[in-house]
Amino acid sequence: MATTPQDAAMVVLMRDQPGAGTKPEILLVKRRSESGFETGAYSFPGGALEPIDCLPVSLALSPGVTAAEAALRMPDAESPSRALGCWIVALRHTFAEADFLLARSGDGTLWEPSENDLRTLVWQRRAWQKGDTNFPNMMHELERWLATDLLVYFAHGFTPEAPPPRFSTRCFLTRVPFRVSPLPETSLAIEQLWLTAEEARQQHVNGELQLTAITAKILQLLEPFPTAEGAMSHHQRLPSVESL
Template sequence: MSAQGSDNKKALRTAATVLLLRDRSGGMEIFMVQRHHEIEFASGALVFPGGSLDPDDHVIAADAALVPDRFGLDVETVAIRVAGVRETFEESGILLARGKGSSAIIPAAQLADIEPLRVALDEGKISFADILRQHALTPAIDLLVPFAHWITPVNMPKRFDTHFLLTLAPDDHVGKHDGRESVDSLWLSPREALDGAESGRFTLPFPTVRNLTKLDKLGTAKAALEFARATPVVTVLPEVTKLEDGGRQLRIPREAGYDGEVFEFRGR
């Protein structure tokens, strides 16, 4: 392996992104946050909650007391879903967890006592494992359904191996940005997000656009979950080519189901 190839491999960080869905009278809505403009990655963009795995996610995944049922998943896959639960809590205040021995997600009344710990968790003053132990909770990893898998193109300064996970948001969990990494949050339909990008209201990363487009075609949160459960995920590692006019061409696998194989971008 070349030195450059080795560097790219070392730079790849595993991440989890959670698409929180709900159905309303007007159709599917998805929870999204606007990243702070001073954040290094995706600054100012409208994105789904998510982030890189922490060592603590693997500790939780391997602890049978915290995750008593792995649903036949290996520890790494469980850690990715634990990261999704943790990041969702940090960035939205929604906690996809159950009380020990319960089949139901914790109610909003119980969440109200836990939600203030978001800041301490983000600052590293408390671990997610500690929160789960103190409140006798287990992450609801079975409710997170794989929807997409994107890997940042090679030669990018920051590279992520990102797993997009789909789930229904608990009815009584409101959802609100953290005011630190994200400065705004909203529930909106996939079409509203895409139209906002077209008008210049929102900035959307390319993978976000493609996944919103796929969700928009599915119509409802229920249909999206049924699709995700029945459809194998195809990994997307875009191949980037610089064009003579200064634009870029991205090539992705057609079988990934994103309505195309080659996409071109002009300008910034």
């Protein structure tokens, strides 16, 4: 009997390296075994869509992308709220696994956390992990809004039917400045690697790096681009997303 795939989202974080002729690096993470979403092999930050991601309290965190705009880009989504929920869960897991909180301040500027802000975020994430708060409440307490406008929806794929659970995975692309520092600790991911697409694929071929099937396909798509901005601009212009 075929398993109905769960909606999920993942984010490819790219950063341009300083120096001429260098290819952009891509963040790969290995999740803790209890996280339940494609554990074991290296992949991109991501996770399953949860009901809270589609509630008004979460959708209100996205002033840069509306539910109607998300549905236009994702016409096969069940509803506009579930479409925008994919943007929400993508950034929620970028914070949970990659240690980056891509957010904007009230004036619309991209938030660059100070050292004191980073300490507050560590405390907030611990409270979230213990169940003392949830992600939208945490964001509202911080008075920050998710920078959903920085995400380019560029690919859609399905994980294998076995072993379960199976996911219908929406893939987003974004660029982080090389100077940006993540939080001083990692939660759901036990390892993080910054590699170029070519380096990661070569290590995978050599048996040195285990990748999920979707991850390997995405790396192949991104390998030709000399800059992160070039990859984003190319996929933003495409009328439809890549099928993985």
